[in-house]
Amino acid sequence: MTHTLPPLPYAYDALEPVISKQIMELHHQKHHQTYVNNLNAALSSQVGATQANDVPTLISLQQKIRFNGGGHINHSLFWKNLTPPGTPGNDLAGAAPSLKEAIVSRWGSEDAFKKAFGAALLGIQGSGWGWLVSTGGPKSRLDITTTKDQDPVSAEDVPVFGVDMWEHAYYLQYLNNKAGYIEGIWKIINWAEAEKRYTAGVENPVKL
Amino acid sequence: MAAVFANSARVALRSGASTSFKAGAAGLTFARGKATLPDLSYDYGALEPSISGKIMELHHKNHHNTYVNSYNTAVEQLQEAQHKGDIATQISLKPAINFHGGGHLNHTLFWENLAPKSAGGGEPPSGALAKAIDETYGSLGEFQNKVNTALAGIQGSGWAWLVKDKQTGQISIRTYANQDPVVGQFEPLLGIDAWEHAYYLDYQNRKAEYFKAIWEVINWKTVEKRFS
Numbered sequence: 259m260t261h262t263l264p265p266l267p268y269a270y271d272a273l274e275p276v277i278s279k280q281i282m283e284l285h286h287q288k289h290h291q292t293y294v295n296n297l298n299a300a301l302s303s304q305v306g307a308t309q310a311n312d313v314p315t316l317i318s319l320q321q322k323i324r325f326n327g328g329g330h331i332n333h334s335l336f337w338k339n340l341t342p343p344g345t346p347g348n349d350l351a352g353a354a355p356s357l358k359e360a361i362v363s364r365w366g367s368e369d370a371f372k373k374a375f376g377a378a379l380l381g382i383q384g385s386g387w388g389w390l391v392s393t394g395g396p397k398s399r400l401d402i403t404t405t406k407d408q409d410p411v412s413a414e415d416v417p418v419f420g421v422d423m424w425e426h427a428y429y430l431q432y433l434n435n436k437a438g439y440i441e442g443i444w445k446i447i448n449w450a451e452a453e454k455r456y457t458a459g460v461e462n463p464v465k466l
Numbered sequence: 467m468a469a470v471f472a473n474s475a476r477v478a479l480r481s482g483a484s485t486s487f488k489a490g491a492a493g494l495t496f497a498r499g500k501a502t503l504p505d506l507s508y509d510y511g512a513l514e515p516s517i518s519g520k521i522m523e524l525h526h527k528n529h530h531n532t533y534v535n536s537y538n539t540a541v542e543q544l545q546e547a548q549h550k551g552d553i554a555t556q557i558s559l560k561p562a563i564n565f566h567g568g569g570h571l572n573h574t575l576f577w578e579n580l581a582p583k584s585a586g587g588g589e590p591p592s593g594a595l596a597k598a599i600d601e602t603y604g605s606l607g608e609f610q611n612k613v614n615t616a617l618a619g620i621q622g623s624g625w626a627w628l629v630k631d632k633q634t635g636q637i638s639i640r641t642y643a644n645q646d647p648v649v650g651q652f653e654p655l656l657g658i659d660a661w662e663h664a665y666y667l668d669y670q671n672r673k674a675e676y677f678k679a680i681w682e683v684i685n686w687k688t689v690e691k692r693f694s
Binding site for chain 1: 524528529532561565621622623624643644645661662663666667670671
């Protein structure tokens with residue numbers, strides 16, 4: 259069994275004007291697909307190396323699995339935690355009452371949270387992701403965290419939502435204006451999905 | 467169009483630089499103790515078709531300039547912390563200085579190791595450097611293949627460098643994450659920027675095409691000078 263590219267839950271142009279059709283097509287069909295392909299290749303090499311009891315090869319494959327498996331996990335989570343602007347899912351109060359309450363109690367206000375989240379995103383030095391996580395399991399303490407390159411969030415934490423800060427996620431549209439991309443992303447966060455993850459956790463996002 | 471951008475950029479930059487001196491990378495310039503964005507020795511459009519004028523302009527005026535500004539800010543904060551004897555703050559500034567200072571160093575070296583074809587870009591190295599490459603990698607083509615493989619293997623943002631080991635004088639290919647600069651045991655000879663901003667507008671996800679095309683505009687004369 260091999261991993262396959264999950265379909266997007268919306269059309270390529272559905273996130274416009276925040277994220278262009280061109281970016282979404284490249285990001286999904288090329289970037290995400292490459293992570294899937296490279297993950298499958300690494301996992302298949304791992305099967306051979308396991309059968310051959312080839313420990314040096316097994317060790318050398320771990321970073322490939324981490325990077326490409328992380329890329330597959332992160333993008334699979336990301337597509338689902340976005341929604342076209344102006345849809346019901348994009349309304350924090352309406353779609354995510356418990357999460358909203360937890361955010362306000364943790365950061366004081368929705369705006370203060372967004373500000374802190376944006377600052378964390380801007381502080382990433384290189385490629386990476388910003389996440390809102392529920393630490394240790396669902397309905398727990400919320401935290402803002404960043405992961406480098408394609409590292410996924412810690413296995414025990416629940417990724418409530420993530421924002422891709424690789425340049426390929428925004429460059430064709432926003433160039434070096436990262437702040438513009440971050441400002442736009444709030445218009446397409448899928449708070450309904452975030453509420454679901456916050457209250458019930460996330461099952462293996464790349465389950466076969 | 468690119469020539470106009472380049473000329474106006476040069477005038478603007480020169481007017482801001484009261485003094486300049488050379489240190490490390492030949493193009494590192496300072497005005498009143500602050501790092502400044504170095505001038506390019508060619509027009510923004512001069513590296514086309516390998517790298518478009520638009521990429522060069524954004525990369526130089528926006529990306530590189532942000533590293534310069536952020537580095538200066540971090541150094542100001544460092545000086546203030548030193549003045550106050552605040553060791554904790556000095557230590558906490560280390561990642562910012564590494565990242566933004568590294569970005570400034572790396573890009574300064576990068577611009578210098580590129581040249582338009584009309585100014586010798588892509589012309590193979592000669593002399594001692596050519597000999598070292600042949601002895602180490604078999605041929606220039608084999609060396610380029612190995613660099614391209616190293617570039618393709620970078621997981622995230624980063625750079626690939628041809629470096630010289632200060633202890634043994636030997637050359638090797640090394641990759642560095644994000645803006646980590648080539649310092650310490652190794653000396654930077656030739657750097658290739660593998661951040662997505664370096665190629666995405668022209669090549670999108672087809673980074674292998676960028677890595678292939680950039681050899682057309684490598685300034686081997688600069689690399690030879692750094693090697694000797």
